[in-house]
Amino acid sequence: PAAPDCTKQDVFCVGLVTDVGKIDDKSFNQSAWEGVQKAKEDGIATVVQYIETTDSKDYDKNISTFGDAGYDVIVTVGFALGEATDAAAAKYPNVKFIGVDQFQAEDVPGVAGLNFPEDQAGFLVGALAAMMSKSHKIGSVLGTDAVPPVWRFGEGYRAGAAYADQEMGTTTEVFVVYHNDVGFDKTFVDPEWGAATANSMIDQGADVIFGAGGKTGNGAVTAAAQRGVYAIGVDTDQYYTLPEAAPRMLSSAMKLITPGVYDLIKMAKEGSFPSGNYFGQAGYAPYHDLENEVPAEVKAKMDEIAAGLLDGSITTNVPPVKP
Amino acid sequence: MTDNNIVLQAKGITKRFPGVLANDKVDFDLRKGEIHVLLGENGAGKTTLMNILYGLYHQDEGEMLVNGKPVKIKDPNDSIAQGIGMVHQHFMLVPVFTVAENVMLGNETTRNGFLDRKTVSAKVRELSHQYGLDVDPDALVGQLPVGIQQRVEIVKTLYRNAQILILDEPTAVLTPQEAEELFVIMRGLTERGVSIIFITHKLKEVLAIADRITVMRAGRVVGTVTPKEMTEAKLASMMVGREVILKVEKGQAKPKQEVLKVENLHVLDERGLETVRGVSFEVRAGEVLGIAGVQGNGQTQLAEALTGLRPVKSGKVIINGQDMTGKPPRPIIESGMAHIPEDRQRHGLVLSDTIVDNMVLCNYYRPPFAKGMVLQQEAMDAYARKLIQDFDVRTPSPFVPTSKLSGGNQQKVIVARELSRDVKLLIASQPTRGLDVGSIEYIHKEIVLMRDRGVGVLLISAELDEIMALSDRIAVMYRGQIVATVDSRAATREKLGLWMAGAHA
Amino acid sequence: MESNEEQEARRESSFQKRLKSAGSAMLVPVLAVLTAMLVGAVVILMAGGNPLYAYLGLFQGAFGSAKAWSETAVWATPYIFAGLAVALAFKGGLFNIGAEGQLALGAVVAAWIGYALPDMLEISLPAIIHLPLAIILGVLAGALWAAIPGALKAYTGGHEVINTIMMNYIALNMVSFLLNGPMKDKNPNNVIARTPEIAESARIPVIFEGFRIHWGFVLALIVAAIVWWLLWKTTLGFEIRTVGANPDAAKYAGINVKRTIILTMAMSGLLAGMAGAIEVSGLNYRHELGFSIGYGFDAIAIALLGKTHPLGVVLASILFAGMRNGGTRMQFLTQIPVDVISVIQALILLFVAADAIIRYIYRVRAREERLVLTRGWGG
Amino acid sequence: MDWRRFSVIALVIIILFSVVVLIGKTKDTPIVIITSLLATTIAVATPLTLGALSGIFCERSGVVNIGIEGMMLAAAFFGWLAAIYMNTIFKIAPLPSLIAGVVAAILTGGLFALLHAMLSITYKVDQIIGGTVINILAVGITGFMNRQLFFEKGSIFGGQVPHAPGVLPRIQIPFLADIPVMGRIFDQQPLTIAAILLVIVSHYVLFHTRWGLRTRAVGEHPRAADAVGINVIFMRYANVIIGGFLAGLGGAYFTLESVPSFEPLLTNGRGFIALAAMIFGNWSPFGAWAAALVFGASQAFQIKLQLFREVIPAQWAFLQNAYIVGLAPYILTMLILTGIIGKTTPPAADGVPYEK
Numbered sequence A: 001p002a003a004p005d006c007t008k009q010d011v012f013c014v015g016l017v018t019d020v021g022k023i024d025d026k027s028f029n030q031s032a033w034e035g036v037q038k039a040k041e042d043g044i045a046t047v048v049q050y051i052e053t054t055d056s057k058d059y060d061k062n063i064s065t066f067g068d069a070g071y072d073v074i075v076t077v078g079f080a081l082g083e084a085t086d087a088a089a090a091k092y093p094n095v096k097f098i099g100v101d102q103f104q105a106e107d108v109p110g111v112a113g114l115n116f117p118e119d120q121a122g123f124l125v126g127a128l129a130a131m132m133s134k135s136h137k138i139g140s141v142l143g144t145d146a147v148p149p150v151w152r153f154g155e156g157y158r159a160g161a162a163y164a165d166q167e168m169g170t171t172t173e174v175f176v177v178y179h180n181d182v183g184f185d186k187t188f189v190d191p192e193w194g195a196a197t198a199n200s201m202i203d204q205g206a207d208v209i210f211g212a213g214g215k216t217g218n219g220a221v222t223a224a225a226q227r228g229v230y231a232i233g234v235d236t237d238q239y240y241t242l243p244e245a246a247p248r249m250l251s252s253a254m255k256l257i258t259p260g261v262y263d264l265i266k267m268a269k270e271g272s273f274p275s276g277n278y279f280g281q282a283g284y285a286p287y288h289d290l291e292n293e294v295p296a297e298v299k300a301k302m303d304e305i306a307a308g309l310l311d312g313s314i315t316t317n318v319p320p321v322k323p
Numbered sequence B: 001m002t003d004n005n006i007v008l009q010a011k012g013i014t015k016r017f018p019g020v021l022a023n024d025k026v027d028f029d030l031r032k033g034e035i036h037v038l039l040g041e042n043g044a045g046k047t048t049l050m051n052i053l054y055g056l057y058h059q060d061e062g063e064m065l066v067n068g069k070p071v072k073i074k075d076p077n078d079s080i081a082q083g084i085g086m087v088h089q090h091f092m093l094v095p096v097f098t099v100a101e102n103v104m105l106g107n108e109t110t111r112n113g114f115l116d117r118k119t120v121s122a123k124v125r126e127l128s129h130q131y132g133l134d135v136d137p138d139a140l141v142g143q144l145p146v147g148i149q150q151r152v153e154i155v156k157t158l159y160r161n162a163q164i165l166i167l168d169e170p171t172a173v174l175t176p177q178e179a180e181e182l183f184v185i186m187r188g189l190t191e192r193g194v195s196i197i198f199i200t201h202k203l204k205e206v207l208a209i210a211d212r213i214t215v216m217r218a219g220r221v222v223g224t225v226t227p228k229e230m231t232e233a234k235l236a237s238m239m240v241g242r243e244v245i246l247k248v249e250k251g252q253a254k255p256k257q258e259v260l261k262v263e264n265l266h267v268l269d270e271r272g273l274e275t276v277r278g279v280s281f282e283v284r285a286g287e288v289l290g291i292a293g294v295q296g297n298g299q300t301q302l303a304e305a306l307t308g309l310r311p312v313k314s315g316k317v318i319i320n321g322q323d324m325t326g327k328p329p330r331p332i333i334e335s336g337m338a339h340i341p342e343d344r345q346r347h348g349l350v351l352s353d354t355i356v357d358n359m360v361l362c363n364y365y366r367p368p369f370a371k372g373m374v375l376q377q378e379a380m381d382a383y384a385r386k387l388i389q390d391f392d393v394r395t396p397s398p399f400v401p402t403s404k405l406s407g408g409n410q411q412k413v414i415v416a417r418e419l420s421r422d423v424k425l426l427i428a429s430q431p432t433r434g435l436d437v438g439s440i441e442y443i444h445k446e447i448v449l450m451r452d453r454g455v456g457v458l459l460i461s462a463e464l465d466e467i468m469a470l471s472d473r474i475a476v477m478y479r480g481q482i483v484a485t486v487d488s489r490a491a492t493r494e495k496l497g498l499w500m501a502g503a504h505a
Numbered sequence C: 001m002e003s004n005e006e007q008e009a010r011r012e013s014s015f016q017k018r019l020k021s022a023g024s025a026m027l028v029p030v031l032a033v034l035t036a037m038l039v040g041a042v043v044i045l046m047a048g049g050n051p052l053y054a055y056l057g058l059f060q061g062a063f064g065s066a067k068a069w070s071e072t073a074v075w076a077t078p079y080i081f082a083g084l085a086v087a088l089a090f091k092g093g094l095f096n097i098g099a100e101g102q103l104a105l106g107a108v109v110a111a112w113i114g115y116a117l118p119d120m121l122e123i124s125l126p127a128i129i130h131l132p133l134a135i136i137l138g139v140l141a142g143a144l145w146a147a148i149p150g151a152l153k154a155y156t157g158g159h160e161v162i163n164t165i166m167m168n169y170i171a172l173n174m175v176s177f178l179l180n181g182p183m184k185d186k187n188p189n190n191v192i193a194r195t196p197e198i199a200e201s202a203r204i205p206v207i208f209e210g211f212r213i214h215w216g217f218v219l220a221l222i223v224a225a226i227v228w229w230l231l232w233k234t235t236l237g238f239e240i241r242t243v244g245a246n247p248d249a250a251k252y253a254g255i256n257v258k259r260t261i262i263l264t265m266a267m268s269g270l271l272a273g274m275a276g277a278i279e280v281s282g283l284n285y286r287h288e289l290g291f292s293i294g295y296g297f298d299a300i301a302i303a304l305l306g307k308t309h310p311l312g313v314v315l316a317s318i319l320f321a322g323m324r325n326g327g328t329r330m331q332f333l334t335q336i337p338v339d340v341i342s343v344i345q346a347l348i349l350l351f352v353a354a355d356a357i358i359r360y361i362y363r364v365r366a367r368e369e370r371l372v373l374t375r376g377w378g379g
Numbered sequence D: 001m002d003w004r005r006f007s008v009i010a011l012v013i014i015i016l017f018s019v020v021v022l023i024g025k026t027k028d029t030p031i032v033i034i035t036s037l038l039a040t041t042i043a044v045a046t047p048l049t050l051g052a053l054s055g056i057f058c059e060r061s062g063v064v065n066i067g068i069e070g071m072m073l074a075a076a077f078f079g080w081l082a083a084i085y086m087n088t089i090f091k092i093a094p095l096p097s098l099i100a101g102v103v104a105a106i107l108t109g110g111l112f113a114l115l116h117a118m119l120s121i122t123y124k125v126d127q128i129i130g131g132t133v134i135n136i137l138a139v140g141i142t143g144f145m146n147r148q149l150f151f152e153k154g155s156i157f158g159g160q161v162p163h164a165p166g167v168l169p170r171i172q173i174p175f176l177a178d179i180p181v182m183g184r185i186f187d188q189q190p191l192t193i194a195a196i197l198l199v200i201v202s203h204y205v206l207f208h209t210r211w212g213l214r215t216r217a218v219g220e221h222p223r224a225a226d227a228v229g230i231n232v233i234f235m236r237y238a239n240v241i242i243g244g245f246l247a248g249l250g251g252a253y254f255t256l257e258s259v260p261s262f263e264p265l266l267t268n269g270r271g272f273i274a275l276a277a278m279i280f281g282n283w284s285p286f287g288a289w290a291a292a293l294v295f296g297a298s299q300a301f302q303i304k305l306q307l308f309r310e311v312i313p314a315q316w317a318f319l320q321n322a323y324i325v326g327l328a329p330y331i332l333t334m335l336i337l338t339g340i341i342g343k344t345t346p347p348a349a350d351g352v353p354y355e356k
C-alpha cells in the first residue's frame, strides 16, 4: 500500500510526533492524536500519521521524517520537543507546527504553542474539593513538578481550596504530593505509587482525591474510587477514560487538548494559522453520577468561580513556571 | 554357568564416551558374601562399570543378571530395588543435611505429610549399633570427618537394606586406622551375607581384604585372580601392563641450608576454629620432611598458611631466610616455592582453560611467556608441549580444557607445572591421592629427583606408605600440633600409627 | 579425533583459517537473527501489518541511504561501548547489569565539565584540553560507580547483579536530583530537567558535514580492538580470564583476585561511562533526563549476541542500532508499533542464549564449549 | 532462625516509623500515622514477598531466577487482560472475572517459568542469562500486545481500554478489622493476605515435607539426589514452575489488586528487590518476608514524608528532597548484601546446570 504523496497540493497531511512515551497514554499524547484523527474524520486532513519517540535524541529525526515527506501540519506533543520544533520550523518554512504544551517565549513563524491555563482548572477542582470535603482534608497526587503544567495543576488546586475556605469560612488541610522521586521515564506511569499515595492520604482522613499526571494520577483516582471517597480526574473528562472510577468521579480538571489541536489544524487548512502562544480552554467536567450528591449552593459557587476566572475578577496567582 | 552362588553378573558390558571406550565387553561376577576387589589404572573403566551396575550410566551393549535373573536397570531406583547399594568415589552426601536426613533422602518416612525425623534417627541408631558403624543421626554431615561421612554412606545403603555393596575407592581418603575400621565393618557385613565390590588403588589393601580380584586395563578385564596367587608386584604389572618398581630408589639425603622455617604457627580454619596450634619445624635444602597425620588434624590449614592461601593468626614463616609470614601467594611463589595443592580441581587447575594456560598459571607474567604485559603465545605453547612430553600427560592436544582429562592426568598437569619451575622449596599436599600405581611411581621419582637437586620438600600426606617411602624425616601431626618428629629410618608403621592416633612420643 | 583437535589448535596460527572458524562461530547468531525475524514477521502479520513492507521500511530506515547509515552509526556508538562493558565483565566472571547507571553518570559528569568548567575557570579552554578532560572525567565517573559494586563483591561477597541494579536506581535518583536542581539549565524558558549546552570546545566534531555521525563512532571501533587485545594478548587479560574461570586457582597462582575483580568492574564501568560521555560530547551536547533508558539491558543482549567477543559486540551493536533506527521509518510506513522491535530483539536474545534450539532446527552440530558466563550467586 | 537478622529488620522499621511520627505529630496522632504506615507497608510488600517466595523455590532447587521481574510483568498483563475479556467480552460479573484474572496471572507466571526451566535445565543456558531473556521478552510482548489490543483501531476492544472490572475487594478480617483505629491494618485485599499465608505454607513445605527435603537436596547436591533415585530434572522443573506460579500471583497484585490498569514496565524493578529480599532472607520464607516488609516500610516512609513535607523541621531538610529519600530502599538493599547483617549462603548447586 503506497502512501499518498503528501507533497501534492491537494493532499493535506498531518503528522504527530510523541514525546518519549507512548501514544496510548490515555493522557496528552492520546488526546492530541484524537484531535488529529478528528480532523481526518471531518475530511480536513487526507493523511494522518504518528511516530513515537523512543529516545530524546530522535526528536529532530522523527520530525524531519514528516517534514521530508512533505507533510503540511506537524503536531509535536510535549514541552520537551519545544526546541526541536522551533529548529524544524526554520528548516521547513512552509510546514505548520503545533507545539502542545510548548510555551513560546517569543514568536517563531509557523509554530503555534498550544497552552492551557492548568492553574485555573486546578483552581476550580480545588475549590470543589474543599467545598465537598466533610473531613476538611483533601489530597492531590501529581507527576513531577518539573513539568510546568503539572505544577500549575497542583498549585492551582491549593489556591482553589484556599479560596473556597475564605469564601466558606472553613479551614481545609490540603495534601499535595508530586511524584519527584523517580526519573522522567517513570513519573507519569507509576499508577501503583499513585494508588499507595492516595490510600495513605485517605488513611490520613482525606475524602477527596485529585489525581493529575498521566497513569500515576489515574492510579490515585481509581484507588480513591476504590476506597469510596470522591475522585477528581484530569486533562479530559476521565469519567469516560477511567470507567472503573466513574461511580465516584466527582469531576475532572480539563485542558481541552483534542479540540485545541483540532482547531489549530483547521486554521492551518484555512490559512488562518496563528503563531506564538495559542491558549486552549480549561474547565471542570460535569458531576455525572454524583449530580445529586453535590449541593445546589456548591454548584452555584462553582459556576460563579468559573465565570470569575474567565473574566479575570478571580485570579489564581500561580505563575506560569515554578519559580 | 548358572552358579546359584552368583548374586550379580555383568555380561559383555560395553560403554563408549565421546572419544573413549570406557568399558569394552566387560564380564564380571560377584559371589554371595565375598569381597571382590576391582583394580585398575586411572581411567581403566572401574567407576564407569559400577555406575552402570548402579544405573547412573547405561551400557551400550551387554546385559546384567541379579541372582541369575536378567534385569533392566534404568536408574538407581531399580538397582536399589534389586538390593544394590553404592558408596561413590566422590561422596554423595548433602553437607547441610543431618545424617538422618541424608540417610532417609529418597525414601523418606513421613507422618501425615510431614517428615518423621524421630523414627529415622532411631532406625539409624539401631543400624549403626548393629553393624558397629558409630554415627550420630542428628549431626550435620558437613561437620563430620571424612571417615565418619563414609560410614554415613554405608548406613545409607544398609537403610535401603542393600545386599550388594559397591565401594568405589573408599580408602583413598582414609588413614590406616580408618581403613582398618572400614575393613572390620566390611567383614562384618559379609558375614551377614552382604556381597561387596571394592575398588581401590592400594595393593596392600587388596591382598589384605580381597576374596577375589578382577583387574581392568583400558576398559577391558585383564583377568580375575585370588590373593594367594598374587604379590603386590604381580598385581601392579598386571594392571599397568609392565614391570613397576614399587620401592622408591633413593640415596642418603644431604641436607644443606634451611629453606623453610616455621615458628610457633597458629592458624584458624573457615569456621574460626584454631586448627594449627603452635607448630614449629624446619625443612633443609636436599631433604624431604614428611608430615603424617589423620585427615583434618590441621595439615590442610598448615599448607594453606605456608603458601599464602590462608591468613596466619600468629607465629613466623621464613622461606629462604625471608620472613613470609602472612604474605600473599605471589611473593611466596617468587621467593622460590612450588605447591602441589591438596584439592586439584579447586586450587590446582582452571578446568575450563586449556592445558597451555594451566601450565603457565604461576609464571604467565614473566619472560619468556610475557614481554612487559604482552603475552608470548608461541613461547607458552612450546613450553606446554615440552611438559606434556616430559611428564607423559595423556591428552589429545595441549589445547583441550583440563576438565576433559582424567583426574590422574589432571594431577600430572599440576605436578609438571610445579616441578618444572626453578624452586628451592616444594610443598606437596596429598600429591598422589587417588592415583594409580603407575602415576604414583612416576610422581615419587620426580619428588626424589627434586630432593637430590637440592630442593627442600615438605610432603603432607595421609598415606603412611608414601610418607615412609619418600621422607628423610617424619613429623606426625595430631590436633593441630606436631606430636613427634623422627628420622624415617627409625620410624615404623605401628609407631607412626599410634602417634597419629594421639599417643604421645 | 586427536588429529582434528590438533588442527583446531593450529587454526590459532593461520589467519584466514581463523576467519573461517570465526565464520562458523557466527553461524548460530546469524541463524538466530534470521529465525527471530521470521517469528517477528508472523507477529507483524497478526498485528495486521505486511511483514515485507515493514521489513523493507526497517531496512530503508536503517541502511537505505547515507543518512540512514549515519543515524545507525549514531545509535551504534553507545551500544558498542556499553556492549563491550558488559562483555568485558562477563569475561571476568562478573555480570554488570549496571551499565545503565554508569552510563548516566558518565554523561552527567561529561556534561558538567562541558558547560561548567569554562565559567568556573573564567577562561575559554582550547578543545584540545577541554574535550579530552570532559570525556576522561566522565569515563572515570563510570569506572568509579562500577568499582563500588566491584569492591563490595571482592571484600564482602555482596553479589554484583543485585548491587549493580541498585546502583542503577541510585544513579537515576541522583541524576534526577542534579538535573532538576543544581545542574538544571537556568535558561528562563527551559522547563526540561536537563543541563545547559556544553561549550563548543567540549564537542566531538562530526565526520561529514550535514550528518550526525561523529568521531565517537570511530573511537568505539578502536576501543573494541583495544579490549580484544587486552583480554587475549596481555597478562592483565590472562588474570581477568583466570579469575573469571576459577577464582580459587587464580589466588593459588598468585593473582590478586580482589584487585582483579575491582579492576574488571572498574574497566567495565569505564566503558559504560564512555558510552554516556561520548553521547553527550558527540551527539546531544547536553545531558537530559530520560535519555539512556534501557541501554543497560540492550547492552546485555548485545554482549550475548556477540558471544562476549569484541568483534561480535561491534556487529551486534550495528544490528541493534539498525533496528532501533529503522524502526521509525517502519512505523511511519506501516504504523506497526515500534514495540515489535523489542519483541524481535528479545527473540534474538532467546535464540542466541538457547542456541541448542537453533542447532536443532538447522541441524548445526555443536562447535565450541557452551559459554558459561556467571556462576549463580556463589560468584 | 537467624534472630540477629530479624532484630535488625525490626530496628530499621522502628526507626523509619518513629521519624515519620516525630515529624507528623503536629498533623496527626501517632496511632493513626503508625496504623496507616503499617497498612501501607503490608500492602506494598505483597509483590516483593511473592516474588521472593518465587525465587526461593527456584533457587532451593538449584535454579537461579532473575526473571522474576519479567514473570511478574507478564502475569500482571495477562491476568488483567483475562479479567477484562471475561468482563467485557463474555459479560461475566466483575468478581468472577477478577478471580479468572488471578488464575490467568498464575498460569502466565507458570508458563514463563516453564520457558526458564527449559532454557536453564534442558538447554543448560547460563541461568542468569536465561532470566535476563525472560525479562526482556516480557517487556517486548506486553508492550506490543498492550498496544495492539487497546490502542490500534479494529482490535477486539475497538482500540480503547474497556471498562475494567475494578480491583479485588477488601476483606475485613473478622474482629481484628473492627478494632477502632488499628483495624485498618486488618482491612486488606485478598492477595496481600494470601501472600502472608503462603509464607507460612512455603516454610513448612520446604523444611518439613518430603518434597522440601528433595527440593533442597537437588539444590545442594544434585548428584547425591540422583544417586538415591530422585529425578533431579523433574524436581527442578517442578519447583521452577511453582516459583512461576508465585511470581504470577505477585504480578496479579499490580493490575488486579493495586490498580485496575496496566502500564508497560509497571513492575518497575520490584522483581529485583524481591531477589534482594530473598537473599537477605537467606533463602528462607520468613526471612524473605521480613526483608520484604523492610522495603515496604521504606516505601510507606517516603509516601508519608511527602504528606508531611511542609512540617519537616529545618535540621532534617534533606528529608524534604524526594530524590534523596527515594534512595532509601536501594541503599538498604546494598547494605544488606554487604553482609553487615550477617553472611548469607546460597544453595551449593544454585545456578549450576546438572550434567549426568
Ligand SMILES: Nc1ncnc2c1ncn2[C@@H]1O[C@H](COP(=O)(O)OP(=O)(O)OP(=O)(O)O)[C@@H](O)[C@H]1O
Pocket: B017, B018, B020, B021, B022, B040, B041, B042, B043, B044, B045, B046, B047, B048, B049, B089, B405, B406, B407, B408, D356
Ligand atoms: N561422563 C563421562 N564422559 C566422558 N568420558 C568419561 C565419563 N566418565 C568416564 N569417562 C572416561 O571413561 C574412562 C573410564 O573412566 P572411569 O571413571 O571408569 O575410570 P576409573 O577406572 O574409575 O578411573 P579412576 O581410577 O580414576 O576412578 C576414562 O577415560 C574417562 O575419561
Ligand SMILES: Nc1ncnc2c1ncn2[C@@H]1O[C@H](COP(=O)(O)OP(=O)(O)OP(=O)(O)O)[C@@H](O)[C@H]1O
Pocket: B042, B043, B047, B089, B090, B403, B404, B405, B406, B407, B408, B409, B433, B434, B435
Ligand atoms: N564430560 C567428560 N568428558 C571427558 N572426561 C570426563 C567427563 N566427565 C568425567 N570425565 C573423566 O572421567 C573420569 C572418571 O571420573 P572420576 O570422577 O572417576 O575421575 P577421578 O576419580 O577424579 O580420576 P582419578 O581417580 O584419577 O582421580 C575422570 O577422570 C574425569 O576427568
Ligand SMILES: [Mg+2]
Pocket: B046, B047, B048, B089, B168
Ligand atoms: Mg573412578
Ligand SMILES: [Mg+2]
Pocket: B089, B169, B407, B434
Ligand atoms: Mg578415581
